[in-house]
Amino acid sequence: MSLRVMVVDDHPMWRDAVERDLAAAGHEVVGVAANGREALARFPAARPQVVVLDLQIPEPDGVQVTAEMVAKDPSVRVLILSASGEQADVLAAVKAGATGYLVKSASRDELLDAVRRTAEGDPVFTPGLAGLVLGEFQRISEEPEPARPETGLTERETEVLKMVAKGLSYRQIAERLVLSHRTVQNHVQNTLRKLQMHNRVELTRFAIELGLDED
Amino acid sequence: MSSPAAVAVEDRLFRALAVLRAVVLVNAVAVTIWRRDDFDRPGLTAAAVVAMVLWTGFATWAYDERRRRTLPLLVADLALAAGLLLLTPAVQGDDVTASLPGFWVMGALFAWAIHYRWVGGLAAGALLAAADLLRQDIDWSDYDNAFLLVLGGTVVGFMCGSLERMATEREVAERAAAVADERTRLARAVHDGVLQVLALVQRRGGDLGQLAGEQERRLRALIRAQDTLAPVAEGAVDLVAELTSLERRTGVTVSTPATPVELPAATAQELVAVAGACLDNIRAHVGEDAPAWVLLQAFPDRVELTVRDEGPGIAAGRLEEAAAQGRLGVAESIRGRITDLGGTAELTTGSFGTEWEFVVPR
Numbered sequence: 001m002s003l004r005v006m007v008v009d010d011h012p013m014w015r016d017a018v019e020r021d022l023a024a025a026g027h028e029v030v031g032v033a034a035n036g037r038e039a040l041a042r043f044p045a046a047r048p049q050v051v052v053l054d055l056q057i058p059e060p061d062g063v064q065v066t067a068e069m070v071a072k073d074p075s076v077r078v079l080i081l082s083a084s085g086e087q088a089d090v091l092a093a094v095k096a097g098a099t100g101y102l103v104k105s106a107s108r109d110e111l112l113d114a115v116r117r118t119a120e121g122d123p124v125f126t127p128g129l130a131g132l133v134l135g136e137f138q139r140i141s142e143e144p145e146p147a148r149p150e151t152g153l154t155e156r157e158t159e160v161l162k163m164v165a166k167g168l169s170y171r172q173i174a175e176r177l178v179l180s181h182r183t184v185q186n187h188v189q190n191t192l193r194k195l196q197m198h199n200r201v202e203l204t205r206f207a208i209e210l211g212l213d214e215d
Numbered sequence: 216m217s218s219p220a221a222v223a224v225e226d227r228l229f230r231a232l233a234v235l236r237a238v239v240l241v242n243a244v245a246v247t248i249w250r251r252d253d254f255d256r257p258g259l260t261a262a263a264v265v266a267m268v269l270w271t272g273f274a275t276w277a278y279d280e281r282r283r284r285t286l287p288l289l290v291a292d293l294a295l296a297a298g299l300l301l302l303t304p305a306v307q308g309d310d311v312t313a314s315l316p317g318f319w320v321m322g323a324l325f326a327w328a329i330h331y332r333w334v335g336g337l338a339a340g341a342l343l344a345a346a347d348l349l350r351q352d353i354d355w356s357d358y359d360n361a362f363l364l365v366l367g368g369t370v371v372g373f374m375c376g377s378l379e380r381m382a383t384e385r386e387v388a389e390r391a392a393a394v395a396d397e398r399t400r401l402a403r404a405v406h407d408g409v410l411q412v413l414a415l416v417q418r419r420g421g422d423l424g425q426l427a428g429e430q431e432r433r434l435r436a437l438i439r440a441q442d443t444l445a446p447v448a449e450g451a452v453d454l455v456a457e458l459t460s461l462e463r464r465t466g467v468t469v470s471t472p473a474t475p476v477e478l479p480a481a482t483a484q485e486l487v488a489v490a491g492a493c494l495d496n497i498r499a500h501v502g503e504d505a506p507a508w509v510l511l512q513a514f515p516d517r518v519e520l521t522v523r524d525e526g527p528g529i530a531a532g533r534l535e536e537a538a539a540q541g542r543l544g545v546a547e548s549i550r551g552r553i554t555d556l557g558g559t560a561e562l563t564t565g566s567f568g569t570e571w572e573f574v575v576p577r
Contacts, residue, residue: 011408011411013411013412013415014411014414014415017415017418056403056407083406083407083410083411083414083435087439087471087473088473091473103414103435104410104411104414105413105414105417105428105431105432105435107418108418126468127468127470127508127510128468128469128470130470131469131470131471131472131510131511131512132470132471132472132473134470134472134512135471135472135473135474135512135513136472136473138472138512138513138514139472139474142515162510162512165470165508165510166470166508166510166521166523166570167468167506167508167523172567176567
C-alpha cells in the first residue's frame with residue numbers, strides 16, 4: 001500500500017534518510033519542511049495521509065503544528081518522531097492530536113511499520129508514552145471538577161494501557177486477556193480518543209473562562 | 216562597588232526620605248509658630264526656620280541624583296542639623312526644653328543611615344545626640360532622646376544595609392537562574408543535534424551503529440533525568456527523576472507519569488534500590504542486555520511500581536529450595552524491603568517472564 005507522507009524535520013541529513021526509507025518502501029513523499037511555518041504552508045497543497053513530524057523544530061513547534069494540521073484536516077495522521085523524547089512535549093503532542101510516537105533511534109523497519117500503522121488509524125504507542133497517558137488519566141480523575149464520564153477510561157482500557165506501559169505487545173496483550181488483536185487495538189485507540197476529547201473539553205472550558213467564546 | 220540592585224534600593228529609600236523630610240519640616244514649622252512666644256529672639260528664629268525650609272528643598276533635589284550624594288553634601292546636612300540644635304539656647308529662654316529643629320534632624324540622621332549604613336547611622340546619631348545634650352542641662356528625658364537618636368540611626372542604617380544586601384543577593388540569584396535557563400536551552404539544542412546524528416549512525420548499522428545506539432540511549436536517559444529535575448519539598452524526592460536514572464542500563468525502559476511523584480527521600484531511595492535489585496536479578500538470570508520494563512503509577516494514597524522481564528521465569532521450587540537451605544533468596548529480600556515500607560509485593564512468574572508488582576502507601 002503506497003501512502004502519501006510528509007516529512008517535517010529541521011535536520012537535512014535526517015530528513016533525507018527518512019525520505020529515502022519511505023521512498024524505498026514504495027511510499028510517496030508529497031512534501032518536506034524544515035520548520036513549523038513551512039510545514040503549515042505546504043500542508044494544504046501536499047494533502048498527506050501521514051505526517052512524520054519532529055517535535056523540536058523551529059517555531060511554531062511540533063505541538064502547535066500537530067494541533068493546526070489536525071484542525072485543518074481531521075483525517076490526517078501525525079506520527080511524532082523525537083530525538084530526546086521529552087516527556088511534557090510528547091504528551092502535549094498526543095493531546096493535540098498526534099496518534100503515534102517513536103524515538104528517532106527506532107530502526108528503519110520500526111519506522112516503516114509505524115508509518116503504516118499510523119495511516120491505518122492504529123495508535124503507535126511506546127511503553128513510555130503509555131505511562132504518560134496513564135498518569136494523565138489519573139491526574140484527570142483527581143481533578144476537583146469531575147471529568148465527564150465519557151472521557152474517563154473503562155477498567156478494561158486502563159488494564160490494556162497498563163500492559164502497553166509494561167512493554168507488552170498488542171499480540172501479547174490479546175493472548176493474556178483472551179481478546180482479539182483488533183479489540184486490543186480498539187481499546188488503545190479509545191484511550192487516545194478520550195484523551196484528545198478531554199483536551200478539547202479543557203481548552204473549551206479555558207476559553208469560556210477567558211471569555212474567548214464571545215466573539 | 217554597589218550592585219545596580221543595591222543602588223536602586225538606595226534611590227527608593229532616598230525618595231521615601233524626601234517625603235519624610237517634608238513631613239518633619241511641616242511639623243517643625245508648625246511647632247515653632249505655635250510656641251512662638253517661647254523665643255527670645257524672633258528674628259534669629261525666623262532665619263533658622265527659613266534655613267530649614269530652604270535646606271529641605273535643596274536636600275530633596277540634591278539627594279535625588281545618586282552622583283550628588285557625596286560626603287560634602289552629607290556633612291553639610293548633618294552640620295546644619297547639629298548647628299540648629301546648638302543654636303536653640305541662643306534663641307529661647309532657659310526654661311524651655313524643646314529644641315528648635317525638633318524632629319527635623321531625622322532628615323540628616325536617616326540620610327547618613329541610608330548612605331553609610333549602620334556605621335553612618337551610628338556616627339550621625341552620636342553627633343546629633345551630643346549636640347542635643349550640649350545645648351542644655353541634662354535631665355532623664357534628654358538622655359532618652361539622645362539614646363533614641365543613636366539607637367534609631369544605627370538600627371535604620373543596619374536595616375538599609377540589609378535591604379541593599381538582599382536586593383543584591385536576589386539580583387545575583389535571578390541572574391544565575393536566567394543563565395541556567397539559557398544554558399539548558401542551548402544544551403537542549405546541542406543534545407538534540409547529537410542525538411539526531413547518533414540515531415542516524417545507528418540506522419546505518421554495523422559495529423559503529425551499535426556503539427552509536429548505546430551512546431544515544433545513555434544521552435537520552437541523561438537528558439530525561441535532567442528534565443525531570445523539579446523542585447520538591449524538603450526531605451522529599453521526586454521518584455520519577457530517581458527511577459528514570461535506571462534507564463541508563465541497557466535494555467531498560469522506564470515508564471512514568473509526566474508530573475513529579477513526591478515521596479519521602481528514604482521511601483523513594485528504597486523503591487529505586489528494590490527496582491535496581493530486580494533489574495540486577497534479570498541481568499543475572501535472563502541476560503546482560505535482556506529487555507526489562509519499569510512502570511510507575513501514582514495514586515493519591517499509594518504508588519504502584521512494576522518491574523517486568525520476558526525471561527524464562529523463575530523455575531518452580533527454586534524459591535522454596537533456597538528457603539529450605541536457609542538462604543535468604545533475592546525474592547525474599549525484595550519482599551522484606553517492601554514490607555518494611557508498609558507495602559505489598561506480588562510476584563508473578565511463568566514461561567512468559569517474571570513480573571514484580573509493588574504497592575507502597577504514600
